[in-house]
Amino acid sequence: MIRKQVLLSIAAAGILLALVDCHSHPTPTDASASSSPPPAYGGYASQAAWGKHLVAIAGCSDCHTPKKMTAMGPMPDTTMYLAGHPGAVPPPQINRQEIEQKGLMVTNDLSVWVGPWGISYAANLTPDETGLGGWSESQFITAIRQGKWKGLANSRPLLPPMSFVAAGMNQGFSDExxxxxxxxxxxxxxxxxxxxxxxxxLAAH
Structure with a gap:
């Protein structure tokens, strides 16, 4: 009886080792899955759909879409989606000297920023000729990667807040x-x- 139990234990151990050995070697299906490329466009249906998601999570509309003041505070003006600061709206009436010396000021729609660098306005990101209409893909990448105005290597640096936004995007986003x-x-x-x-x-005048 004892001999039978020993034989059964040895047989069970052999089966267990065989099962472990089987699972330690990937099947052809496992191997092909691990070597398959990641989903195109981040799993979205198209490159533009992926881009729409990235624009949303990056908060691009926060500054580049003008706001309308409502009873519940500023709300995005959907007719000006990503169109930047309205060209017809004059700069705010403020004490620039004090602000430029002591800190910064932002309008309630986040499209105008004032600080030691002067006054900067949120750019038009739409494909109009007054926005990104004439830009190439490489210019856009240069603007983010190198922090250059209009994506031109020999142009001036981007101004705040886009200077530090671009720095964050440069670290957090791939070229794709x-x-x-x-x-x-x-x-x-x-x-x-x-x-x-x-x-x-004002100090530069």
Whole structure:
């Protein structure tokens, strides 16, 4: 009886080792799955759809879409989606000297920023000629990667807040993600809106 129990135990151990050995070697299905490329476009149906998602999570609309003041506070003006600061709206009436020396000021729609660098305006990101209409994909990537105005290598640096936003995007986004963002921006309705040029700080006058 004891001999039978020993034989059964040895047989059970052999079966267990065989099962472990089988699972330690990937099947052809496992191997093909592990070597398959990641889903195209981040799992979205198209490059532009992926870009739309990235634009949303990056908060691009927070500054680049003007706001309308409502009883519940500022709300995005959907007719100006990503069109930047309205060109017809003058700069805010403020004490620039004090602000530029002591800190910064942001308008309630986040489209105008004032600080030691002067006055900067949220840019038009729509595919209109006053926005990104004439931009190439490589220019867009250069603007983010190198922090350059209009994506031109020899141009001035981007001004706040886009200077530090671009720095964050540079660290957090791959080239493929930046290409997807640009592809999406090329699909949104163009809005003709010539954003004012930035204004130099008073100390530079």
């Amino acid at each position: 993600e930046l290409k997807a963002i640009f592809a999406y921006l090329k699909t949104i309705p163009p809005v003709h809106n010539l954003v004012p040029a930035p204004v130099a700080p």
